[in-house]
Each structure stands twice: as structure tokens, then as C-alpha cells.
Amino acid sequence: MTKYQLHIDGEWIDPASAEWLDSVDPYKGTQWARIPRGTKADVDRAVSAANRAMAEGPWATMSASARGKTMRAIADLIEKNAQRLAEIEVRDNGKLLAEMHGQLASISEVWYYYAGLADKIQGSSIPIEKSNSVAFTDREPIGVVAALTAWNSPLWFAAVKCAPALAAGCAVVVKPSEFASASTLEFAELTKEAGLPPGVFNVVTGLGHEAGTALVEHPNIAKITFTGSDITGARVYETAARTMKRVSLELGGKSPNIVFDDADLAKAATGVVSGIFGASGQMCSAGSRLLVHSSIKDEFTDKVLAIAKGIRLGDPMDPQTNVGPIATPPQYQKVLDYIDIAKADGARLLLGGKPASDPDLRGGQFVEPTIFADVTNDMRIAREEVFGPVLSIIEFDDEAHAVALGNDVAYGLVAGVWTENVGRALRMSKALRVGTVWVNTYRTYSYMVPFGGTKRSGLGREHGIEAVDEYLETKSVVLSTDDTAPANAFVMR
Numbered sequence: 001m002t003k004y005q006l007h008i009d010g011e012w013i014d015p016a017s018a019e020w021l022d023s024v025d026p027y028k029g030t031q032w033a034r035i036p037r038g039t040k041a042d043v044d045r046a047v048s049a050a051n052r053a054m055a056e057g058p059w060a061t062m063s064a065s066a067r068g069k070t071m072r073a074i075a076d077l078i079e080k081n082a083q084r085l086a087e088i089e090v091r092d093n094g095k096l097l098a099e100m101h102g103q104l105a106s107i108s109e110v111w112y113y114y115a116g117l118a119d120k121i122q123g124s125s126i127p128i129e130k131s132n133s134v135a136f137t138d139r140e141p142i143g144v145v146a147a148l149t150a151w152n153s154p155l156w157f158a159a160v161k162c163a164p165a166l167a168a169g170c171a172v173v174v175k176p177s178e179f180a181s182a183s184t185l186e187f188a189e190l191t192k193e194a195g196l197p198p199g200v201f202n203v204v205t206g207l208g209h210e211a212g213t214a215l216v217e218h219p220n221i222a223k224i225t226f227t228g229s230d231i232t233g234a235r236v237y238e239t240a241a242r243t244m245k246r247v248s249l250e251l252g253g254k255s256p257n258i259v260f261d262d263a264d265l266a267k268a269a270t271g272v273v274s275g276i277f278g279a280s281g282q283m284c285s286a287g288s289r290l291l292v293h294s295s296i297k298d299e300f301t302d303k304v305l306a307i308a309k310g311i312r313l314g315d316p317m318d319p320q321t322n323v324g325p326i327a328t329p330p331q332y333q334k335v336l337d338y339i340d341i342a343k344a345d346g347a348r349l350l351l352g353g354k355p356a357s358d359p360d361l362r363g364g365q366f367v368e369p370t371i372f373a374d375v376t377n378d379m380r381i382a383r384e385e386v387f388g389p390v391l392s393i394i395e396f397d398d399e400a401h402a403v404a405l406g407n408d409v410a411y412g413l414v415a416g417v418w419t420e421n422v423g424r425a426l427r428m429s430k431a432l433r434v435g436t437v438w439v440n441t442y443r444t445y446s447y448m449v450p451f452g453g454t455k456r457s458g459l460g461r462e463h464g465i466e467a468v469d470e471y472l473e474t475k476s477v478v479l480s481t482d483d484t485a486p487a488n489a490f491v492m493r
């Protein structure tokens with residue numbers, strides 16, 4: 001049984017509460033680690049350490065190139081420890097080990113990418129209209145950043161939030177989900193080994209309403225970046241507004257995967273199944289609404305069912321497993337509740353709809369891949385985020401109808417469009433009110449491409465060059481070149 005400590009100011013310390021939380025393996029249903037129950041006192045200590053790191057010491061005086069070099073050392077250590085980190089995250093949240101191998105490779109690349117951007121941040125000279133003045137801008141770190149990460153991909157979220165923040169010169173305090181904190185704590189040791197100065201990267205674990213709230217409310221936090229549900233995100237946004245904190249929110253989705261009658265149906269069926277049942281549907285970008293053209297509805301439904309029926313549930317460490325367990329007990333119950341809601345609302349169950357029946361899986365939190373037909377866009381199963389392996393099939397008649405259905409939800413994170421018509425692909429990409437449109441593919445992420453949502457799916461963008469801007473302030477400097485005082489001090493020149 002591993003018993004972790006908090007990582008604050010470059011040191012490992014016990015929580016002020018002297019209490020720990022159980023971390024449960026969602027596949028086995030057994031406790032495997034203990035996580036510190038951090039509180040406001042621990043948050044205060046971490047934020048103070050981060051502020052000191054930005055005001056004095058090595059981080060405050062380090063050149064941008066030197067920051068990049070340290071970040072590259074972090075990336076090197078991620079590569080070196082990829083297998084161990086992957087296995088820890090699998091034990092924490094049940095994500096497939098095969099998927100974690102690919103994700104760890106991308107995570108190290110994220111750190112390399114932003115390390116390369118660290119010394120590319122620069123201001124500009126502005127040729128203003130006043131001949132007696134010189135103007136320029138500077139880009140400065142925004143301040144201490146609070147990074148609140150979700151349980152479905154803790155290391156990925158830590159990377160896409162903290163790497164651009166560190167490239168900008170900020171210091172961070174990370175609060176991972178209480179359901180999946182171990183991999184972030186293990187990663188903190190790597191930042192120390194890489195030579196990151198004390199106080200630059202701090203991790204305070206604990207409950208959301210204790211450590212998380214204390215972090216969001218802290219007066220010395222300048223910026224909050226949060227990944228999670230839209231309900232919690234709205235509370236974070238409201239709380240942050242009281243002290244004028246900057247906020248980035250990467251929230252939920254009810255994303256449409258839209259299949260037209262001219263699509264490559266075999267390719268589209270594979271993309272649809274991967275888009276909803278990959279990661280057990282526990283993705284903000286899950287393609288939980290399949291919008292299919294009426295002329296191919298039955299044929300395409302059969303193709304999707306044929307693939308889905310062959311999905312293998314099992315041990316996430318087994319490379320032959322396609323779908324692992326639901327990560328947390330509350331989420332497991334939520335998924336089952338939504339299946340009942342769909343049935344009550346009149347959706348027709350085609351597949352699954354219950355906990356896994358295999359005796360070997362009964363110790364874990366497994367829900368069979370579930371598909372509903374005859375879904376209308378006013379049903380709760382079509383409008384509310386389930387965050388599990390549940391697909392709703394909705395029929396559409398033409399392009400305008402597909403756009404109307406696709407946009408008729410509170411969310412706007414991603415969408416998939418399957419068509420061989422380039423003009424239609426471009427029209428749909430423009431008409432859909434989402435942050436990302438995937439055409440003839442799904443879940444094709446890149447840390448180089450900005451990612452974020454519209455409407456209740458969030459604010460701001462992660463990934464890409466634009467992400468660094470989220471952690472910078474622009475300062476303007478105007479310098480007079482006059483050698484003499486103005487003749488009239490009350491007339492602005």
C-alpha cells in the first residue's frame with residue numbers, strides 16, 4: 001500500500017489534517033494507495049511557495065532559454081518513466097494500458113513542445129502616431145496558476161495546463177481529482193529530479209470542497225485552469241469572478257458524430273464506435289450522439305452494432321481489452337441511472353444497458369457498451385452528458401436538419417462529420433457551433449492544435465501556441481523622447 005505525501009515547495013510533507021483518502025482500483029474494486037487529504041492550510045503553504053518562486057530565487061531570474069532546458073529535462077524523465085507512470089494511472093482510473101502508452105508518448109511531446117516555445121515569447125515595437133514617443137509591449141507571466149485536473153486523464157491535463165504556464169514563467173499549484181491523484185504526485189518527483197526550482201510545481205491533493213475551494217478562493221492566485229463538469233466549472237467561474245481571477249474552463253460535451261449517406265460507412269462505423277466506447281466513454285469529447293441520415297439509418301446501425309458486439313471488456317492492463325471499467329463509484333451509478341432514464345423516456349435499447357454479466361468482472365465497475373435507437377433530441381439522454389459508454393442514435397433528413405440537431409444542445413465542444421463531399425464538409429465545419437470539427441475521423445487530437453469549447457463546454461483554449469497566451473499579461477510601455485518639458489502641462493500631447 002503506497003502512502004503519498006503532498007508536494008509543496010520542492011518537499012514531501014504530510015497534510016495539515018493528518019488524514020488520508022483511499023484510492024481504489026476501479027478494475028479490482030480494492031484500495032491500493034492512500035492520498036493526503038489537503039486542506040486550506042496546505043493550499044496557503046503551496047500558494048505562498050509558488051509566489052516566492054516567482055518573486056525571488058532561481059525561477060524569478062532564470063532566462064527563458066534556461067526554463068526551456070529544465071522543461072526538456074522533465075520531458076526526458078517522462079519518457080524514461082513512461083511505463084511506470086502509465087501503470088499507476090491505469091490503477092487509479094481504469095484507463096487502458098494500451099491507450100496510456102500512446103498518451104504518455106504524447107505527454108512527453110507536450111513538454112518538449114512548450115519547452116521550445118519558452119524563449120519564443122516576445123513583445124513588439126509599435127510605430128505610434130506620436131513622433132516624440134517610442135512604444136513597445138512586453139509579455140509577462142500572469143502570476144501563480146491553480147490547475148484543477150479531472151480523473152479521466154490526470155497526467156495529460158497536468159501537461160497541457162502546466163507546460164504552457166511554466167513556459168510563460170508562471171508557477172503552479174495542481175489540485176488533481178481525489179479519485180485519481182497518484183500519477184500527478186509521482187510526476188511531481190520527476191519535476192524535482194529534473195531540477196525545477198522549489199515552489200514552481202506544487203501538488204495539493206484532497207477533496208474538491210476543501211482543497212479545491214480553498215485554491216479557487218485564494219487571493220494570491222492569478223489564474224485558474226479547470227477541467228471537469230460544466231456544473232462545477234460554473235461554480236469555479238463564479239467564485240473566481242469575485243476576485244477578478246483569469247479563468248480557463250475545459251468542460252463537458254454532448255457531441256454529435258454526423259454520418260451522411262455519401263460517407264465511407266465502414267470507416268465511419270469504426271470512428272463512431274471508437275468515439276463513444278473508447279476510454280469507456282469517459283471523455284469530454286465523446287461522440288455520444290450519432291446523427292445518421294435517414295436513408296442509411298438501418299444499414300449503418302447494423303454496422304455499428306456488429307462492431308460494438310465484438311467489444312471485449314476486461315483488465316485494463318491486458319492489451320486485448322477494448323473497454324475498461326468506469327473510473328469512480330459515483331460515475332458508475334450515474335451511467336446506470338441515465339440508462340434507466342433513457343428507457344423511461346422511450347428510447348429503444350439495442351445493446352447492453354446493464355452492468356457486465358461476466359463473473360470475472362463483477363468486482364469492478366463495468367457497464368456494457370450501450371446503444372439506444374429511436375432517440376429524439378429532446379430526450380435527456382440526448383441533451384445531458386452521461387460520461388460513459390452510452391450511444392444515442394438520432395435520425396436526420398438533410399444537411400440543414402443535421403446542423404439544427406447538432407447545435408441544439410447546451411454544449412459545443414467537438415463534432416464529427418463523415419462525408420466524401422468536400423463542400424459539405426466545409427459548410428458543416430462552419431455551421432456547427434463547436435470548438436473542434438473532425439472530418440472523416442474522430443478523437444484525432446494534437447497538442448499543436450488549439451482545443452476548447454463554446455457555450456457550456458468552456459472558455460479559452462488549451463494546446464497549440466495559443467495556450468501560452470492564457471498565462472501571459474501584455475504590458476505596454478510608452479517612452480517620451482523629448483528633451484524639454486511641455487509648454488502647457490495641462491495639454492496632453
